[in-house]
Amino acid sequence: MKLTAIDKKLLEEVADLHTVPQGAHNIRRDGGGVSRRSTDNIEIKTKEDKPGIDIIVKPGTINESVHIPVLVTKDGFKDMVYNTFEIGEGSDVLIVAGCGIHNASEEESRHDGVHNIFVRKGARLRYVEKHYGQGEGSGERVLNPQTIIEIEEGGSAELELVQIRGVDSTERVTEANLQKNAKLIITERLLTHKKQQARSDIIVNLRGAEAFTQIKSRSVAQEESEQVFYPRVIAYEKSRGYVECDSIIMGQAKVRSVPEIAAYHPEAELTHEAAIGKIAGEQLLKLMTLGLSEDEAVDKILEGFLR
Amino acid sequence: MLELKGVSYRISGKEKEIDIIKNIDLNFEAGKLYAITGPNGSGKTSIAKLIMGLYKATQGTISFQGEDITSLEINERTKKGIGYAFQYPPRFKGLKVLDLLQVASGIDDWKAVRGYLRHVGLCPEDYLDREADASLSGGEMKRIEIATLMANNPKFAIYDEPDAGVDLWSFDMLLNVIRKKHEKEGVTTVLISHQERILSLVDEIILVVGGEIKDIGDKDRIWPIIKDVVGCDWYKVCRGDRDEADCH
Ligand SMILES: Nc1ncnc2c1ncn2[C@@H]1O[C@H](COP(=O)(O)OP(=O)(O)OP(=O)(O)O)[C@@H](O)[C@H]1O
Numbered sequence A: 001m002k003l004t005a006i007d008k009k010l011l012e013e014v015a016d017l018h019t020v021p022q023g024a025h026n027i028r029r030d031g032g033g034v035s036r037r038s039t040d041n042i043e044i045k046t047k048e049d050k051p052g053i054d055i056i057v058k059p060g061t062i063n064e065s066v067h068i069p070v071l072v073t074k075d076g077f078k079d080m081v082y083n084t085f086e087i088g089e090g091s092d093v094l095i096v097a098g099c100g101i102h103n104a105s106e107e108e109s110r111h112d113g114v115h116n117i118f119v120r121k122g123a124r125l126r127y128v129e130k131h132y133g134q135g136e137g138s139g140e141r142v143l144n145p146q147t148i149i150e151i152e153e154g155g156s157a158e159l160e161l162v163q164i165r166g167v168d169s170t171e172r173v174t175e176a177n178l179q180k181n182a183k184l185i186i187t188e189r190l191l192t193h194k195k196q197q198a199r200s201d202i203i204v205n206l207r208g209a210e211a212f213t214q215i216k217s218r219s220v221a222q223e224e225s226e227q228v229f230y231p232r233v234i235a236y237e238k239s240r241g242y243v244e245c246d247s248i249i250m251g252q253a254k255v256r257s258v259p260e261i262a263a264y265h266p267e268a269e270l271t272h273e274a275a276i277g278k279i280a281g282e283q284l285l286k287l288m289t290l291g292l293s294e295d296e297a298v299d300k301i302l303e304g305f306l307r
Numbered sequence B: 001m002l003e004l005k006g007v008s009y010r011i012s013g014k015e016k017e018i019d020i021i022k023n024i025d026l027n028f029e030a031g032k033l034y035a036i037t038g039p040n041g042s043g044k045t046s047i048a049k050l051i052m053g054l055y056k057a058t059q060g061t062i063s064f065q066g067e068d069i070t071s072l073e074i075n076e077r078t079k080k081g082i083g084y085a086f087q088y089p090p091r092f093k094g095l096k097v098l099d100l101l102q103v104a105s106g107i108d109d110w111k112a113v114r115g116y117l118r119h120v121g122l123c124p125e126d127y128l129d130r131e132a133d134a135s136l137s138g139g140e141m142k143r144i145e146i147a148t149l150m151a152n153n154p155k156f157a158i159y160d161e162p163d164a165g166v167d168l169w170s171f172d173m174l175l176n177v178i179r180k181k182h183e184k185e186g187v188t189t190v191l192i193s194h195q196e197r198i199l200s201l202v203d204e205i206i207l208v209v210g211g212e213i214k215d216i217g218d219k220d221r222i223w224p225i226i227k228d229v230v231g232c233d234w235y236k237v238c239r240g241d242r243d244e245a246d247c248h
């Protein structure tokens, strides 16, 4: 199947791809496959019981990447998908997921994805998921991703979740279980505007000794948009966790940040920080003394903040 | 080159109006090196902010190279060639030192802005990629602030206490680059400072006390007055024992 101009634009936004990638990949459009490639070390196969794919990374696979973008381009299309990732022992891979919606209709378009990720012993995963929406229609663009991640002993994962404008409503649920010496870093970047709604629920269970997690979310809420953050870390063992939510609020937007930490072990070390505020006036003024107009200064500050 | 005529800055405090700057006249001549000094809270920073447009004068006019700039925005004044290095530079979450230098210089190439850091004694490899956030030390941030002002290439530059927090050895070097800009490139330069060393170096010292220009002159003239002002008048105001200071 050929890629249309809209496909290409969406691919570029969610996966930094200009064309079909060389390595392992699976491009899904409007519920069907457009292009797929497995490699010697990374196998991608269709699930038999429900829509979705299994991605199996052989143990010891180093420095390979998988692109699995999802495109929703048909007006008012509703997509539901289940993906399972098996990251084999001792491997080190990058997965670029992401979903782009183009909706030019009056009807709601949506993609609900459930991702089950298993990071096996000593494996390392970098996972990037970008959301992007476009199209002039008044129909809502809705994305509800659910990610469940298991990290075995000594494994590590870095999740980078990005959504900058374009998506009208999103409810993200992330659940993680960390075994001994496992490490998980979650970085969230979110910008909402107009009447967009975004909610992110994260729960990280530190089940093994010396497990470590860091959740950092940075968001900008503009105009009349609303955001809710609910990151939780629970330590069952001698482990460490750090949660930070930092939001810039503008216009008539609303932001609610509720970081929660719970320790069920005397040697657990958990901290959280949450801040909501407008752009600091001094920062604006400083950039203006360097020659930027007020609007340019705002853009510059937001660009840095969400980087 | 830059002239303030009858400039006042008044803000509304909790109970009454407060005059921060009271009807001052100042004339900075092109190519000269100036110092503004005076006790804490006397209004030095306020004068600089009025010139840069960070504060809007509530009375009077400010002109630059013969043009009235009283109503110009901050960035418009920057484009005319006025620059100000903050006394307390703000920190940015996410913006890197490189970003600031790029904005200031208008040059995108990272290689081309490295020199600005070297001039203030910072190794570009160590700092370009660092976020200009709270992780930088006070002295580092101060030097970066000076580097961004230099990258902005002003014709009229105000440095607000460039020595604050910078170690003595590094400050010698900073002072040398500031003077080089002044001497070689003819940048009219104003140093806000309390340091005797700086005061002995400049063409003219402007002494600010209580939001007014108390005097203007060279160090021999101003130095004894400063001692009087901070040492003795203060004791008088606070009803201290006159024996505590050596006053005339
Ligand atoms: N928003 C404000 N509300 C009340 N007073 C203010 C305000 N802004 C400035 N001031 C006062 O104006 C006066 C002048 O302040 P300015 O910062 O110009 O002093 P300065 O001479 O630079 O002092 P320093 O040597 O400590 O840097 C101070 O007394 C300060 O407290």
Ligand SMILES: [Mg+2]
Binding pocket: B044, B045, B046, B087, B160
């Ligand atoms: Mg000051």
